[in-house]
Amino acid sequence: MAEHEPLRGIPGILRPYKEYIKSLNLGEGDQVVYYGCVGTCTPFVELLAVTIRGLHLRQAFVPLLEEEKAHAIHDVPDIGMQASGEPVAVAPRVIVIMGGLAMPLMPVTKEQVRDLAARHTGAKIVGVCFQNMFERAGWTGTVPFDLMINAMVEPVTVTRPAP
Template identity: 35%
Template sequence: MDSTQENPQILETSHGLSGMLRMFKATMTSQGMNPGDKIVFVGSAGTCVPFIELFAYTIRDSKAEMVLVPDGVLDDSRAIWWIPEIGMQIGGAVDPANADFVILLGGLSMPQSKIGAEGTNDVVKKILKPGGKVFGICFMDMFAKAGWYGKVPFDLVMDATIDPIRLQKLN
C-alpha cells in the first residue's frame, strides 16, 4: 500500500445526508459524467439499496443509464430509473457491462458480505470499460477498516461519519 492510500488527501468536506448527496452529484459531474454514460452501483442487497436509490436520485436528470448489481452478482443486475411522483425504482434485468462508472458501496466490505475485495475486483474487471472510474461510498471508514485501500482500484472514496446517533424521549 502506498502512502497516498494510507493517508488519503481530503478534497472536500460536507455535513449531513443532503451534503453527502450534493457531494456525490457534484463529484459525478466534475469527473466527466455525460448523457448516455452507464453508472453501475454495486452494493449489498437490502442495506445498500436505499442509499443507491438516493444517490441515483441526485443524478436522475443526467440521462445516464443506471444499474444495480446486488451483492456483486452480475446475473442479478437490475435497471434503476426515475418514476415521477414516486422516485427511483429498481426493476428489470439488465447487462451491467461497459460501465463508465462503477460505484462500490461500503456494505460490500462488511464482515457479513461474502464478496470481499478480491470478488469485488473481479466484478469491476468484468464490467468497467477501459478508462472508466471506480468510486467508493462508505460510512464510518469501512473500506479502510476492511483493508481495501491498495487492494481495490478506487479513483475516489466518499466516507461519511454518522456520529452521534441519538434516541430521545421528549415527554
C-alpha cells in the same frame, strides 16, 4: 473541493458525488452501476441515483457482485429513483461500490471487487461507505477507488416521549 474536505449530512454525501459524476462528462445513456447489499445499500443507492437523474445516464443496481441479477433504476413519479424488476445488461462507465459489501460476514472480498474493476476497463470506481468501512476492512489498498466518500453517522440521538 479539497482532497479531504469535511462535509456534513446527506448533502455532504450527494453534492460531491454529483460534482464528480458531472466532471466525467459522460454521454447521454452512459451507465452508472451500483454494487451493494440488498435492503441496506439500496436506500443509499436510490439517494445517489436521484442526485444524478437529470444527467440522463442509465443507472443499475447489482446485488452483491452478481451482474446477471442487475436491475435498472428508473425515476418513478411521486416516489423517486427505484430499482425495478427489469433486468439490464451491465456495461458501466462508472462503478459505485457501496460500503455494505465490505461489512463482516458479507460474501464479497476486496480481491473480487478489484477484479470486477479490472474487467470493466476504463470505468471509474467510486466508493461510498459509512464509518470508515472500506478502511476498516482493508479495501483501500486493494480496490482502485477514483473517488471515495466516507460518511460518519455520529452521534445518533434517540428520544422517547414519557409514558
